[in-house]
Amino acid sequence: MALRNKPSWELLAEPDLSKVPVEELEYDALIVGGGMAATGTAYEIGKWMPAGSKVCLIDKAALERSGAVAQGLSAINTYIGENAVADYVRMVRGDLMGVVREDLIYDLGRFVDDSVMHFEEWGLPIWKQKGDEGKSLRDGGKPVRTGKWQIMINGESYKCIVAEAAKNALDEMGYDLHERVFIVKLMLDANKPNTIAGCVGFSARENKVIVYKCKAMMVACGGAVNIFRPRATDEGKGRAWYPIWNAGSTYTMCMQVGAEMTMMENRFTPSRFKDGYGPVGAWFLLFKAGVTNSAGESYAFSDAAKEELAKYAPYGLQPVTPTCLRNHLMLKELKEGRGPIYMDTAAALKKFMDDKKAEGMDDKALKKYWKELESEAWEDFLDMSCGQAGLWASMNIEPEKVGSEIMPTEPYMLGSHSGCCGIWVSGPNEDWVPDDYKWGYNRMTTVNGLFTAGDGVGASGHKFSSGSHAEGRMAAKSMAKYIIDNAGFAPALKESAEDLKAEIYKSVVHYAEHSKMTTDDMINPNYIRPRHMMERLMKYTDEYGGGWSPYYMTNAKLLEIAMHHLDMLREDSDKLACSGLHELIRAWEMTHRIWCVEDHLRHIQFREESRYPGFYYRGDFPEADAKSMEDGGWKCFVNSKYDPETGEWSTFKKTLHQIIPD
Numbered sequence: 001m002a003l004r005n006k007p008s009w010e011l012l013a014e015p016d017l018s019k020v021p022v023e024e025l026e027y028d029a030l031i032v033g034g035g036m037a038a039t040g041t042a043y044e045i046g047k048w049m050p051a052g053s054k055v056c057l058i059d060k061a062a063l064e065r066s067g068a069v070a071q072g073l074s075a076i077n078t079y080i081g082e083n084a085v086a087d088y089v090r091m092v093r094g095d096l097m098g099v100v101r102e103d104l105i106y107d108l109g110r111f112v113d114d115s116v117m118h119f120e121e122w123g124l125p126i127w128k129q130k131g132d133e134g135k136s137l138r139d140g141g142k143p144v145r146t147g148k149w150q151i152m153i154n155g156e157s158y159k160c161i162v163a164e165a166a167k168n169a170l171d172e173m174g175y176d177l178h179e180r181v182f183i184v185k186l187m188l189d190a191n192k193p194n195t196i197a198g199c200v201g202f203s204a205r206e207n208k209v210i211v212y213k214c215k216a217m218m219v220a221c222g223g224a225v226n227i228f229r230p231r232a233t234d235e236g237k238g239r240a241w242y243p244i245w246n247a248g249s250t251y252t253m254c255m256q257v258g259a260e261m262t263m264m265e266n267r268f269t270p271s272r273f274k275d276g277y278g279p280v281g282a283w284f285l286l287f288k289a290g291v292t293n294s295a296g297e298s299y300a301f302s303d304a305a306k307e308e309l310a311k312y313a314p315y316g317l318q319p320v321t322p323t324c325l326r327n328h329l330m331l332k333e334l335k336e337g338r339g340p341i342y343m344d345t346a347a348a349l350k351k352f353m354d355d356k357k358a359e360g361m362d363d364k365a366l367k368k369y370w371k372e373l374e375s376e377a378w379e380d381f382l383d384m385s386c387g388q389a390g391l392w393a394s395m396n397i398e399p400e401k402v403g404s405e406i407m408p409t410e411p412y413m414l415g416s417h418s419g420c421c422g423i424w425v426s427g428p429n430e431d432w433v434p435d436d437y438k439w440g441y442n443r444m445t446t447v448n449g450l451f452t453a454g455d456g457v458g459a460s461g462h463k464f465s466s467g468s469h470a471e472g473r474m475a476a477k478s479m480a481k482y483i484i485d486n487a488g489f490a491p492a493l494k495e496s497a498e499d500l501k502a503e504i505y506k507s508v509v510h511y512a513e514h515s516k517m518t519t520d521d522m523i524n525p526n527y528i529r530p531r532h533m534m535e536r537l538m539k540y541t542d543e544y545g546g547g548w549s550p551y552y553m554t555n556a557k558l559l560e561i562a563m564h565h566l567d568m569l570r571e572d573s574d575k576l577a578c579s580g581l582h583e584l585i586r587a588w589e590m591t592h593r594i595w596c597v598e599d600h601l602r603h604i605q606f607r608e609e610s611r612y613p614g615f616y617y618r619g620d621f622p623e624a625d626a627k628s629m630e631d632g633g634w635k636c637f638v639n640s641k642y643d644p645e646t647g648e649w650s651t652f653k654k655t656l657h658q659i660i661p662d
C-alpha cells in the first residue's frame with residue numbers, strides 16, 4: 001500500500017481544502033521535467049533568453065537522480081564521431097522500418113556530439129582507445145566504440161554530473177528549480193487560440209498546489225512505463241526496464257491541449273536479460289556474444305531466419321537486422337517450442353581469452369586480462385541496472401560458465417530509445433526541410449509555444465541519452481526565439497486557482513469521506529485505489545492490446561474490447577481515492593497512463609498492417625505494407641489529435657518524405 005506521508009494526514013481527518021495553499025507564479029519559460037532533455041534545455045536556455053527573463057525547471061523528483069538515467073548508464077548510444085550524419089539517418093530509418101522524420105534525425109545528428117563532449121568536460125569518464133587515454137573527445141581522443149554509434153563510459157554518476165551542470169546554469173542566470181512538484185496538466189491561453197499559457201501541479205512533500213503561467217514551455221517528462229502487464233510479479237512488479245516513474249505525462253499532457261501526436265502505434269518491446277531487465281547492447285556489441293535456442297543453435301543466422309527476414313524486405317535484408325525483427329526471430333523460436341533463448345556469455349568470454357592465447361599472451365598477463373574482462377562484464381550491469389547484477393549473484397550465475405536467458409519484455413512507449421512514438425514537431429526552418437515538416441520554431445509542437453524533446457519527439461528514435469540532451473538544447477534556442485518574437489504576449493488562464501486545487505485533490509477528499517466505511521481501507525464500494533486501477537489497466541492492455549501474454553498479438557475485435565475497457569476505466573477514475581501525497585502522485589500517473597495508452601491503441605487500430613513485427617502484430621493484417629500513402633498503403637505516418645474544445649479524437653495518415661537517398 002502506498003506510503004501515507006504526513007502532510008495529507010492532516011487533511012484526512014477533516015477534508016478541508018482551505019488547509020492547502022495555492023501559489024500562483026508567472027515565468028517567461030517553463031521547463032517541465034528534469035531528465036536528459038530537460039537538463040539540456042536548462043543548460044542552454046540562459047544563453048538565448050532576453051536579459052532579466054524568468055525561467056523555472058519543474059521536476060516531480062530530484063534532478064540529481066531523476067528520469068531514465070537515474071541508475072546511470074554504461075554506454076552512450078549516440079555519438080556520431082567519425083561517421084557521416086547521413087549514415088546515422090540511414091541507420092535510424094532502417095531500424096524503425098522506414099517511417100521516420102529524417103529532418104529531425106539529421107538535425108540531431110549534427111549537434112549530438114557537442115553534448116557528449118560537454119559531459120566529458122563536466123566529469124563523465126569516457127573510455128578511450130589505447131594510446132588516447134587522457135585525451136579528451138574535443139581534442140580528438142578516440143572513444144572505445146561498442147558498435148558503430150555507441151561508446152563506453154563509466155556512467156554510474158552520469159545523471160548527477162549532467163544535473164549539476166544544469167543546476168549551475170540555472171543558478172548562474174538566477175533561474176528557479178522546483179523539485180518534487182508533479183505537473184498534472186497544461187493550460188491553454190484564455191484569449192489566444194491554440195497557445196500554451198501555463199500548467200498546474202502539486203508538491204509531493206507538502207500540501208501545496210502551484211499554478212504556473214508562462215509564455216513558452218518545454219515538456220520533457222520521458223516515456224510511458226507500467227502501461228502493460230510486466231513479466232515481473234507481485235512485489236517484483238516495481239522492476240521494469242525503463243523508469244517506472246515516467247508515466248506518459250509528456251504524451252498525455254500535450255495531447256490534452258491539442259498537440260498532434262505521431263506514430264503512437266509504435267512501442268519498444270526490448271529483449272532483456274530475463275527477470276533482471278539487464279540491457280543486452282554491451283553483450284551483443286562489446287562482447288560480441290551470440291544468442292542460441294534451447295538446442296544451442298545460433299537461430300538468428302539460420303537459413304530459416306534468412307527466409308523469415310526476407311519477408312520484411314528491404315528492412316529484413318539489411319546487414320544489421322532491425323530491433324523489432326530481432327525480436328520477431330526470437331518469438332518464432334519461443335512459439336515453436338525451442339525456448340528458452342540464451343545470451344551465450346560463456347562462449348563470448350572464452351573467445352576473448354582464446355584470441356589472447358593465440359596472440360601469445362603469457363599466463364600472468366592472461367590472468368590480469370581475465371580480471372579486466374570479468375569486471376567489465378559485471379560493471380555493465382552495475383553502472384545502469386544493478387538489480388541484474390544482484391540477480392546474477394543471488395542465482396550463482398557465473399557468466400563465464402553459463403549463458404543467461406534473454407526474453408522480450410512488456411512493451412514501453414518512448415521516442416528516444418529504439419522506439420519512435422511521440423509528438424509531431426516542427427523541424428528546423430531550413431530550405432532542405434519539406435514545407436509540411438516545419439512551421440517556424442524547431443521542436444515546437446502544433447500548439448503555439450509548447451515544445452518537447454527526448455522521448456517527447458515522435459518519429460525520430462535512436463537519440464538515447466546524448467541525443468535527448470542535445471535535442472533539449474536545440475529546443476531551448478528556438479523557445480527563446482519564440483519568446484522574443486512574442487514579447488507582447490501576456491498569458492491568461494481560463495481556470496481559477498481554487499477550481500484547479502479542488503480538481504487535483506479530489507481523490508484525497510474522496511478517500512477522507514469514505515475510508516472509514518470498511519475495516520480494510522483498500523476495499524471499499526465507493527472508491528478505487530490507484531494500485532487497483534493499475535492492475536486493471538495492465539490486464540486489459542496485455543490481453544487485448546498485444547502484451548506479452550498473447551505474444552504481442554492483437555486484432556480489430558480485441559482492440560475494440562480494449563477500448564471499451566478503457567472507457568470504463570476512465571469513468572471509474574472519477575472515483576479514485578488516495579490516502580496521502582505519495583498515492584496522489586500514483587493517481588495522477590494512472591490518469592496519464594490511461595490517456596496515452598488509449599492513443600496507442602487508437603493508432604494500432606487505425607494502422608491496418610504490422611509495421612513492427614516483434615514489437616506487436618495485427619493478427620488480421622500480418623504483413624508490412626510497402627506502398628506509400630499516395631498509393632493507398634501504410635508507408636506513411638499515422639497522426640492523431642484530441643480536440644480540447646469538443647473532446648473528440650481524430651486519427652489520420654500523413655505523408656512521409658525521404659530526404660537522404662538510400
Ligand code: SFD
Nearest residue numbers: 034035036037060067068077183221222279454455464465
Ligand atoms: O542500455 C515529471 N537509455 C540509454 N541511453 C544511452 O545513451 N545509453 C544507454 O546505454 C541507454 N540504455 C538505457 C537507457 C535508459 C534506461 C532506463 C536503461 C538503459 C535501463 C535511454 C536514455 O536514458 C533516454 O533516452 C533518455 O533519458 C530520455 O530522456 P528524456 O529527458 O526524454 O526522459 P528522462 O531522462 O526519463 O526524464 C524524464 C523527466 O521527467 C520527470 N517527470 N516532472 C514533472 N511532472 C511530471 N508529471 C513528470 N513526469 C516525469 C522525471 O522525474 C524526469 O526528470 S540501454 O538500454 O541502451
Ligand code: AMP
Nearest residue numbers: 077147150279280281282284285320418
Ligand atoms: P540495448 O542494450 O539493447 O538497448 O542496446 C544498446 C545499443 O546497442 C542500441 O544502440 C541498440 O540499437 C544496439 N544493439 C543492441 N543489440 C544489438 C544487436 N544485436 N545488433 C546491433 N545493435 C544492437
